[in-house]
Amino acid sequence: DRGFGRCLVIRKYQAAIKRYANGTADRTAGPPPADAFPGGEDDARYKRFRALDTDGICLVGEQVAPGSILINKESPMQVMEGAEMDGGANAAPIFKPTPLTYKSAAPSHVDKVVITSNESDHFLVKVQLRQCRRPEIGDKFSSRHGQKGVCGVIVNQEDMPFNDLGMCPDLIMNPHGFPSRMTVGKMIELIAGKAGVLEGRQAYGTAFGE
Numbered sequence: 044d045r046g047f048g049r050c051l052v053i054r055k056y057q058a059a060i061k062r063y064a065n066g067t068a069d070r071t072a073g074p075p076p077a078d079a080f081p082g083g084e085d086d087a088r089y090k091r092f093r094a095l096d097t098d099g100i101c102l103v104g105e106q107v108a109p110g111s112i113l114i115n116k117e118s119p120m121q122v123m124e125g126a127e128m129d130g131g132a133n134a135a136p137i138f139k140p141t142p143l144t145y146k147s148a149a150p151s152h153v154d155k156v157v158i159t160s161n162e163s164d165h166f167l168v169k170v171q172l173r174q175c176r177r178p179e180i181g182d183k184f185s186s187r188h189g190q191k192g193v194c195g196v197i198v199n200q201e202d203m204p205f206n207d208l209g210m211c212p213d214l215i216m217n218p219h220g221f222p223s224r225m226t227v228g229k230m231i232e233l234i235a236g237k238a239g240v241l242e243g244r245q246a247y248g249t250a251f252g253e
């Protein structure tokens with residue numbers, strides 16, 4: 044594994060901090076202290092909050108695992124106008140946790156966090172996650188010529204064919220994909236690239252010149 048064929052998968056999450064008709068609004072809360080859990084910092088419930096900053100929003104660069112909390116949002120229990128709160132009209136609103144959690148199966152890293160607003164003047168917290176993926180058997184690849192193919196096998200370097208100088212290819216393509224798709228431009232580009240390497244000059248491989 045030398046980084047060949049790796050890709051970055053970008054996922055975006057967002058949560059709205061809304062204001063309600065009775066004057067209450069959502070809020071974000073920082074992570075709870077470790078001593079609030081029986082297992083302390085090793086408690087699985089506490090580990091869900093590890094990516095959060097003191098404002099309840101995840102930090103850029105932090106790694107998140109499945110179930111990790113990205114935005115620790117809390118919403119009021121009573122949101123309807125005219126609804127009487129428990130304890131009287133002057134009582135403080137009671138909040139319930141409504142966090143935004145990471146639900147993918149593989150870990151990711153927080154790439155970007157943006158705080159903005161929408162047309163309803165609600166605050167929006169947008170989180171962009173970055174996940175690095177390695178090629179796996181069954182992954183589909185395509186070249187610039189539209190020549191597509193599926194990864195069928197991944198082998199070690201010592202199991203690859205090699206020449207008398209010990210050089211071995213990084214990728215072997217099944218030639219049976221050429222007759223059906225007829226990507227002749229790809230074959231010309233491959234040959235021109237090999238000729239340019241052997242002659243030590245840049246080859247012109249586009250269709251807009253001689």
